[in-house]
Amino acid sequence: MKDDGASIIIIGTELTEGIIQDSHAKFLTSYLTQLYYHVNEIVTVADDNSIEEILSKLVKHNRLIIITGGLGPTSDDMTRSSIAEVSGVVLERDQESWDRLYKRVGERIHGANEKQTYFPQGFTPIVNPRGTADGFYGYADKALIIALPGPPREAHPLFESEVIPLLRKLNNIKEEKREEYSTFLIPESRLEEATLEADNSLNWGTRFQDFKISLFLSGGTEVKRRAAIEKLRALVGKQLIQEGDTDAFSSLEDLLLEQKATIGTAESCTSGLLGKLLTDKAGASNYYKGGIISYSAEVKINVLKVSPKTVEEFGVISCECAKEMAEGALNVLSTDYAISITGVAGPDKSEDKEVGTLCFGFASKLYPTVTVKLQFMSISRDAIRRRACVAACILMKEYIQSKGIVDIESSWSYI
Amino acid sequence: MKDDGASIIIIGTELTEGIIQDSHAKFLTSYLTQLYYHVNEIVTVADDNSIEEILSKLVKHNRLIIITGGLGPTSDDMTRSSIAEVSGVVLERDQESWDRLYKRVGERIHGANEKQTYFPQGFTPIVNPRGTADGFYGYADKALIIALPGPPREAHPLFESEVIPLLRKLNNIKEEKREEYSTFLIPESRLEEATLEADNSLNWGTRFQDFKISLFLSGGTEVKRRAAIEKLRALVGKQLIQEGDTDAFSSLEDLLLEQKATIGTAESCTSGLLGKLLTDKAGASNYYKGGIISYSAEVKINVLKVSPKTVEEFGVISCECAKEMAEGALNVLSTDYAISITGVAGPDKSEDKEVGTLCFGFASKLYPTVTVKLQFMSISRDAIRRRACVAACILMKEYIQSKGIVDIESSWSYI
Numbered sequence: 001m002k003d004d005g006a007s008i009i010i011i012g013t014e015l016t017e018g019i020i021q022d023s024h025a026k027f028l029t030s031y032l033t034q035l036y037y038h039v040n041e042i043v044t045v046a047d048d049n050s051i052e053e054i055l056s057k058l059v060k061h062n063r064l065i066i067i068t069g070g071l072g073p074t075s076d077d078m079t080r081s082s083i084a085e086v087s088g089v090v091l092e093r094d095q096e097s098w099d100r101l102y103k104r105v106g107e108r109i110h111g112a113n114e115k116q117t118y119f120p121q122g123f124t125p126i127v128n129p130r131g132t133a134d135g136f137y138g139y140a141d142k143a144l145i146i147a148l149p150g151p152p153r154e155a156h157p158l159f160e161s162e163v164i165p166l167l168r169k170l171n172n173i174k175e176e177k178r179e180e181y182s183t184f185l186i187p188e189s190r191l192e193e194a195t196l197e198a199d200n201s202l203n204w205g206t207r208f209q210d211f212k213i214s215l216f217l218s219g220g221t222e223v224k225r226r227a228a229i230e231k232l233r234a235l236v237g238k239q240l241i242q243e244g245d246t247d248a249f250s251s252l253e254d255l256l257l258e259q260k261a262t263i264g265t266a267e268s269c270t271s272g273l274l275g276k277l278l279t280d281k282a283g284a285s286n287y288y289k290g291g292i293i294s295y296s297a298e299v300k301i302n303v304l305k306v307s308p309k310t311v312e313e314f315g316v317i318s319c320e321c322a323k324e325m326a327e328g329a330l331n332v333l334s335t336d337y338a339i340s341i342t343g344v345a346g347p348d349k350s351e352d353k354e355v356g357t358l359c360f361g362f363a364s365k366l367y368p369t370v371t372v373k374l375q376f377m378s379i380s381r382d383a384i385r386r387r388a389c390v391a392a393c394i395l396m397k398e399y400i401q402s403k404g405i406v407d408i409e410s411s412w413s414y415i
Numbered sequence: 416m417k418d419d420g421a422s423i424i425i426i427g428t429e430l431t432e433g434i435i436q437d438s439h440a441k442f443l444t445s446y447l448t449q450l451y452y453h454v455n456e457i458v459t460v461a462d463d464n465s466i467e468e469i470l471s472k473l474v475k476h477n478r479l480i481i482i483t484g485g486l487g488p489t490s491d492d493m494t495r496s497s498i499a500e501v502s503g504v505v506l507e508r509d510q511e512s513w514d515r516l517y518k519r520v521g522e523r524i525h526g527a528n529e530k531q532t533y534f535p536q537g538f539t540p541i542v543n544p545r546g547t548a549d550g551f552y553g554y555a556d557k558a559l560i561i562a563l564p565g566p567p568r569e570a571h572p573l574f575e576s577e578v579i580p581l582l583r584k585l586n587n588i589k590e591e592k593r594e595e596y597s598t599f600l601i602p603e604s605r606l607e608e609a610t611l612e613a614d615n616s617l618n619w620g621t622r623f624q625d626f627k628i629s630l631f632l633s634g635g636t637e638v639k640r641r642a643a644i645e646k647l648r649a650l651v652g653k654q655l656i657q658e659g660d661t662d663a664f665s666s667l668e669d670l671l672l673e674q675k676a677t678i679g680t681a682e683s684c685t686s687g688l689l690g691k692l693l694t695d696k697a698g699a700s701n702y703y704k705g706g707i708i709s710y711s712a713e714v715k716i717n718v719l720k721v722s723p724k725t726v727e728e729f730g731v732i733s734c735e736c737a738k739e740m741a742e743g744a745l746n747v748l749s750t751d752y753a754i755s756i757t758g759v760a761g762p763d764k765s766e767d768k769e770v771g772t773l774c775f776g777f778a779s780k781l782y783p784t785v786t787v788k789l790q791f792m793s794i795s796r797d798a799i800r801r802r803a804c805v806a807a808c809i810l811m812k813e814y815i816q817s818k819g820i821v822d823i824e825s826s827w828s829y830i
Binding site for chain 1: 430431432433434435436437438440441442443444445446447448453454455456457458459460461469622623680682685686687688689690691693694695697699700703704705706707708709710711713714717718747748749760761762763796797800
């Protein structure tokens with residue numbers, strides 16, 4: 001136990017009963033390690049447990065304690081009162097927090113919710129725009145205690161936007177100029193190798209996310225960092241690294257909105273997943289009109305008007321079929337652009353084509369149709385379908401931006 | 416803290432530095448909960464930390480302590496010596512363990528490895544066929560301490576094959592007859608209330624899963640359990656509780672396979688998600704032919720042939736529109752059955768209809784089309800779309816099984 005270290009208390013019965021997998025520990029410890037904290041202990045306890053004993057012990061041996069959970073209206077509220085107890089103060093109402101909650105829940109505030117506007121005296125609320133429970137921070141002895149709401153989708157953005165700047169300031173860690181990129185389809189191990197190959201004198205960091213890996217770059221001069229990114233792009237494929245915190249879908253959607261253009265889809269192996277992903281956000285009707293899920297050959301032929309001869313000659317997993325699917329979708333759906341996907345999601349081969357073989361078509365009224373064939377590494381059916389949707393959107397963006405040209409370099413071979 | 420509970424100590428610097436995601440906690444707590452242990456605390460510490468202080472505290476308040484990690488030859492071996500210290504015994508060599516290790520590593524045993532053949536006096540080794548570190552168990556005071564190797568691929572099989580039978584025996588737990596059901600769309604809190612209302616003398620358990628909640632039932636006689644399930648069905652809606660470990664999609668898919676029937680989809684707000692879910696498993700082409708994602712009104716009218724008059728008079732979020740969408744899909748896709756979904760996924764109202772309003776159509780060549788309107792509680796866009804797909808499949812199954820009749824009872828009002 002290092003006396004200037006940090007410890008974490010995670011509260012949640014669903015964690016002590018094995019119902020869900022914790023996602024706070026890795027997230028928090030990874031950041032704390034970057035901020036030069038030695039993490040002494042992570043203690044996970046049930047909602048009905050008292051954390052007072054644990055907390056009083058930890059404040060003696062740590063300069064930072066982060067607590068997640070136990071701030072809800074129906075919980076036993078042990079976090080709030082235990083922190084007050086250990087800090088030797090009372091709970092008092094914060095008017096601004098009360099006003100915010102009233103705006104959110106109205107008269108329902110006069111119930112269990114009201115507790116959520118009380119904080120240990122002298123502690124500062126951390127405004128939570130994603131839920132009813134604000135976080136808060138303050139001192140017990142020399143230990144800084146930071147309480148955050150339990151749901152990761154509320155706690156993690158708060159930690160990134162509010163807690164990290166606070167800890168930086170307290171520890172006098174200057175905000176290093178750090179650029180963020182979003183990378184797609186490249187496996188983490190290959191990405192890490194390639195960053196070192198691009199420039200091993202800079203500081204690279206990666207974070208695996210749902211449909212992408214975030215890439216962080218700091219150190220050196222701006223010129224040096226820019227050169228490193230260009231080299232990295234050349235190594236792994238220029239379309240697979242995009243500036244800023246974005247994803248393959250938003251990136252295409254923004255371009256469509258900018259152009260006031262509409263899109264449609266023709267999906268075989270992804271069977272609707274691309275249509276679903278392109279409409280995850282409200283307002284999707286401004287660019288997405290609809291799609292044809294042509295899972296069977298009949299639907300390809302009858303609805304998308306793919307020629308039976310094409311199917312017979314080249315099979316449904318072919319660039320020839322992808323071309324006619326995309327053109328069929330453009331026509332049937334009357335959109336400005338259309339994407340088609342046909343391939344082998346596995347687990348078995350199809351038409352003697354390997355699992356992970358994917359053919360894409362990109363069509364518009366302005367430019368000739370382009371097709372692309374890719375071979376994904378044989379991973380799970382689910383991963384192949386997700387990766388196919390990511391690739392489709394990245395390539396469609398390229399098709400639109402380059403006015404009908406899609407330039408896949410050999411470097412894409414790392415996908 | 417319950418004095419007859421269990422606690423877990425997880426050792427690993429890669430966990431306190433955020434390098435890897437822990438996988439012991441969920442695994443172990445899920446089993447311990449099934450074995451009726453109340454898990455008090457899970458403490459995660461770095462390899463270089465001492466666990467003696469933590470362990471001495473925990474042995475006072477727990478009847479079971481499981482420790483993973485810290486048994487390797489290169490580690491500081493804190494687990495082995497800390498347990499000996501807290502139990503007030505010395506470490507002594509176990510000849511059988513030494514012989515096994517010698518067989519495995521030969522003369523290299525005369526190094527750090529040799530430590531791995533020493534155990535706290537009076538403790539019993541747990542033979543680990545997958546690595547060099549055997550586990551061991553024994554008592555400190557009244558607490559049973561079980562030490563397991565750190566790597567999950569070594570620890571988890573040992574836990575399942577050696578530790579579970581040991582704990583069953585110690586606690587005199589017979590393998591109890593336990594029935595499993597799968598429940599859909601009912602919120603967990605309502606489900607728990609309803610089980611108590613159905614029969615509070617039986618043992619009910621729930622586990623939240625991705626698209627369903629599993630429900631476990633034990634105790635009483637078989638007749639009594641069956642009566643309780645019937646009462647529960649009457650309380651929450653008979654279609655929403657199904658026997659065994661199933662999901663809404665597989666359950667419909669199995670019925671289609673059995674009937675050698677095909678299905679197609681017409682989706683508006685779910686925009687392809689239903690098509691995606693019905694093809695998650697390989698072999699889906701045996702029942703799923705394809706779908707029309709009619710996100711815009713134009714696609715509803717032009718592709719599904721919904722009458723413009725229906726759209727004008729009733730709006731696209733209406734049972735009238737759902738009926739024509741389902742019939743259009745049946746026709747365009749040439750399938751035996753077709754499902755349509757149109758509704759408001761939010762976050763904003765549409766056509767003055769509330770967020771969570773969903774209209775479904777069920778069509779076939781054999782029976783007249785049936786439509787169903789549901790109002791989901793206003794949750795997230797994502798949750799509404801997922802719940803709409805679950806409801807669509809449950810209702811389609813009912814439509815097929817009851818030969819064209821869908822009987823939604825008032826009890827569905829709990830969704």
